[in-house]
Amino acid sequence: MPYAPYSRSCMSQKDMFLRACRCQPVERVPVWIMRQAGRYLPEYQALRQHYSFLELCKTPELAAEVSLQPFRCLGVDAIIVFSDILVVAEAMGLELRVPDSGPVLPDPIRDQRGIDRLRDFDPLEATPFVSQAISLLCHEAGPGVPALGFAAAPWTLACYMVEGSVRGELKRVKRMLYAAPDLLRSLLDRIARATARYLHAQLDAGAAAVQIFDTWAGELSAEQYEGFALPATQMLIQELNAGDAPVILYARGASHLVHPMARAGANVLSVDWRTDLSATREILGLGVALQGNVDPAALLASPEVAGRAAKRAIELTGGIGHILNLGHGILPDTPVENAQAFVAAGKSVSLTAVSAARGEM
Amino acid sequence: MPYAPYSRSCMSQKDMFLRACRCQPVERVPVWIMRQAGRYLPEYQALRQHYSFLELCKTPELAAEVSLQPFRCLGVDAIIVFSDILVVAEAMGLELRVPDSGPVLPDPIRDQRGIDRLRDFDPLEATPFVSQAISLLCHEAGPGVPALGFAAAPWTLACYMVEGSVRGELKRVKRMLYAAPDLLRSLLDRIARATARYLHAQLDAGAAAVQIFDTWAGELSAEQYEGFALPATQMLIQELNAGDAPVILYARGASHLVHPMARAGANVLSVDWRTDLSATREILGLGVALQGNVDPAALLASPEVAGRAAKRAIELTGGIGHILNLGHGILPDTPVENAQAFVAAGKSVSLTAVSAARGEM
Numbered sequence: 013m014p015y016a017p018y019s020r021s022c023m024s025q026k027d028m029f030l031r032a033c034r035c036q037p038v039e040r041v042p043v044w045i046m047r048q049a050g051r052y053l054p055e056y057q058a059l060r061q062h063y064s065f066l067e068l069c070k071t072p073e074l075a076a077e078v079s080l081q082p083f084r085c086l087g088v089d090a091i092i093v094f095s096d097i098l099v100v101a102e103a104m105g106l107e108l109r110v111p112d113s114g115p116v117l118p119d120p121i122r123d124q125r126g127i128d129r130l131r132d133f134d135p136l137e138a139t140p141f142v143s144q145a146i147s148l149l150c151h152e153a154g155p156g157v158p159a160l161g162f163a164a165a166p167w168t169l170a171c172y173m174v175e176g177s178v179r180g181e182l183k184r185v186k187r188m189l190y191a192a193p194d195l196l197r198s199l200l201d202r203i204a205r206a207t208a209r210y211l212h213a214q215l216d217a218g219a220a221a222v223q224i225f226d227t228w229a230g231e232l233s234a235e236q237y238e239g240f241a242l243p244a245t246q247m248l249i250q251e252l253n254a255g256d257a258p259v260i261l262y263a264r265g266a267s268h269l270v271h272p273m274a275r276a277g278a279n280v281l282s283v284d285w286r287t288d289l290s291a292t293r294e295i296l297g298l299g300v301a302l303q304g305n306v307d308p309a310a311l312l313a314s315p316e317v318a319g320r321a322a323k324r325a326i327e328l329t330g331g332i333g334h335i336l337n338l339g340h341g342i343l344p345d346t347p348v349e350n351a352q353a354f355v356a357a358g359k360s361v362s363l364t365a366v367s368a369a370r371g372e373m
Numbered sequence: 374m375p376y377a378p379y380s381r382s383c384m385s386q387k388d389m390f391l392r393a394c395r396c397q398p399v400e401r402v403p404v405w406i407m408r409q410a411g412r413y414l415p416e417y418q419a420l421r422q423h424y425s426f427l428e429l430c431k432t433p434e435l436a437a438e439v440s441l442q443p444f445r446c447l448g449v450d451a452i453i454v455f456s457d458i459l460v461v462a463e464a465m466g467l468e469l470r471v472p473d474s475g476p477v478l479p480d481p482i483r484d485q486r487g488i489d490r491l492r493d494f495d496p497l498e499a500t501p502f503v504s505q506a507i508s509l510l511c512h513e514a515g516p517g518v519p520a521l522g523f524a525a526a527p528w529t530l531a532c533y534m535v536e537g538s539v540r541g542e543l544k545r546v547k548r549m550l551y552a553a554p555d556l557l558r559s560l561l562d563r564i565a566r567a568t569a570r571y572l573h574a575q576l577d578a579g580a581a582a583v584q585i586f587d588t589w590a591g592e593l594s595a596e597q598y599e600g601f602a603l604p605a606t607q608m609l610i611q612e613l614n615a616g617d618a619p620v621i622l623y624a625r626g627a628s629h630l631v632h633p634m635a636r637a638g639a640n641v642l643s644v645d646w647r648t649d650l651s652a653t654r655e656i657l658g659l660g661v662a663l664q665g666n667v668d669p670a671a672l673l674a675s676p677e678v679a680g681r682a683a684k685r686a687i688e689l690t691g692g693i694g695h696i697l698n699l700g701h702g703i704l705p706d707t708p709v710e711n712a713q714a715f716v717a718a719g720k721s722v723s724l725t726a727v728s729a730a731r732g733e734m
Contacts, residue, residue, distance in 0.1 A: 230647070268648065
């Protein structure tokens with residue numbers, strides 16, 4: 013029997029995850045689900061009877077527990093810390109409220125004065141609960157399971173900080189982009205530097221990788237992305253200086269941004285169902301891994317549909333440099349058994365079989 | 374002086390519009406604005422003090438008057454009839470309510486029974502007000518101005534008919550796509566046939582062209598678009614049998630769908646700011662004209678920014694086979710003077726000058 017450094021017996025989920033991020037061979041594609049911890053899970057709903065959303069985020073024991081729930085009940089390969097991207101906005105000095113209708117920053121930024129009031133916070137003082145939750149969940153899950161930290165990309169956090177809440181059009185932040193581009197750039201710059209420190213603290217606490225959510229990047233044209241979102245994301249990733257830890261960059265509805273996103277400095281691009289995995293792999297090659305990209309709505313239908321969607325995504329990349337995930341967060345109405353079927357189907361695909369199906373063996 | 378069939382003196386706005394739709398030379402790019410009639414205009418707001426939204430739609434004299442307002446105050450080259458895409462859903466038998474928060478179909482379609490209850494309506498009986506409004510506005514504006522009819526594409530109308538109202542994710546219609554694809558296809562089929570008759574009545578009433586709004590196409594992957602939205606749109610365009618009248622197909626956030634959309638049978642693709650005009654022209658050639666694609670947010674900033682955006686769009690197509698427009702409807706908060714500047718700047722571009730700037734002279 014040949015030497016097999018990635019055989020089932022000796023490769024931990026963390027090794028597998030990190031190897032996939034680096035486009036190195038793995039025996040199967042690692043899988044997790046964006047928003048895997050949350051309101052579609054009965055265990056989570058039960059906790060929410062007793063605690064508010066922000067109490068869960070800010071109590072390390074609870075945040076760690078909520079983070080671990082999907083690891084236990086879905087069997088995912090990575091545990092993302094339970095938190096919210098707006099924690100950074102609050103740490104920078106903006107009031108944050110999270111009613112059931114979604115998060116709101118009631119005193120958003122509209123001018124230079126708003127930017128001047130922002131704080132350059134120390135994560136260990138302002139957001140210690142995030143680091144502590146990561147430490148706790150790492151301890152609980154053991155060294156073989158990758159914990160993931162995360163934050164919003166500068167453009168996406170700027171959307172919330174300028175709009176106050178984001179529903180539909182990004183009118184105010186877009187107006188700033190057109191009417192006061194330097195003001196927006198200085199806000200993006202402040203966010204990028206703060207977020208670099210914030211994510212670094214998560215790596216220090218034990219995160220194996222970090223994901224940067226640029227949820228609203230898809231609202232920008234390529235020209236706008238390259239003029240605003242990209243330089244700020246590049247600065248964030250450079251300042252973060254993640255060392256060996258992979259950086260995953262997510263964007264929604266951003267098939268037109270694949271080229272510039274690949275220049276952000278991230279190891280992995282996380283794309284949605286509108287970005288074709290095989291075409292993107294052909295364009296970008298193996299210099300960047302891909303994460304995604306199943307339509308979350310596929311998990312509303314049935315375990316069979318969810319499982320088929322998982323297998324189809326893996327077929328499209330051949331399982332090389334691929335982390336199976338959804339193209340956006342799991343929907344609140346998703347039946348847990350469909351999410352379980354998605355994960356199980358993804359894990360059942362042997363990459364030898366995929367290679368054979370693609371005629372590569 | 375050489376014979377100039379499209380000189381300023383003898384070419385009407387209608388000739389110019391129709392020639393642009395067919396990628397024939399014109400002296401300047403025609404311009405209009407999606408949702409050009411509506412709540413950003415004080416004249417419209419004044420009428421809304423006295424009439425509900427649906428009263429305006431369903432009273433031909435009022436609908437014609439509202440349609441003509443932007444022609445008078447912005448100087449646009451085409452007049453789209455004031456109406457709503459959900460008029461077809463109502464004519465097919467679904468109750469329609471339009472509170473200020475947006476249109477709602479309180480009894481949406483969830484199963485075969487819902488589809489069975491739909492009516493195959495006769496537009497002259499069920500929606501005579503649309504045809505009458507078009508006749509009136511054509512009479513008022515004169516034969517040299519193109520009137521535009523419109524309807525939703527089958528997929529987009531199905532989104533509303535299944536969801537009831539669309540805010541954010543399309544959970545129910547997507548679940549139907551995955552769990553009951555044949556049910557969705559039969560709904561799309563019913564809508565396509567009804568819409569073909571509906572649009573034909575608008576052409577009969579005097580519309581020079583029709584636009585099909587597939588606002589929610591961008592939520593689909595290319596595979597989903599080709600499996601559901603595209604065949605229904607193709608059937609609609611085929612059944613419509615528009616003769617010489619151009620068909621414009623609009624989609625939002627659909628840069629990943631440019632190839633299949635070009636196969637729908639439309640003369641013009643209307644794209645948004647995330648679809649690069651020059652790259653799309655290069656891909657599709659001059660077999661299909663392009664409409665768009667300025668970011669509506671550019672019109673929030675200032676007359677200068679709005680004017681620059683108009684000129685930049687024309688530069689990208691060289692003005693050939695191009696109808697200047699926004700990439701989505703004008704935003705309610707848009708200052709009228711910015712919309713005027715957008716139109717004026719677009720009309721000021723001499724195509725000889727553009728060709729020279731591109732080094733083609």
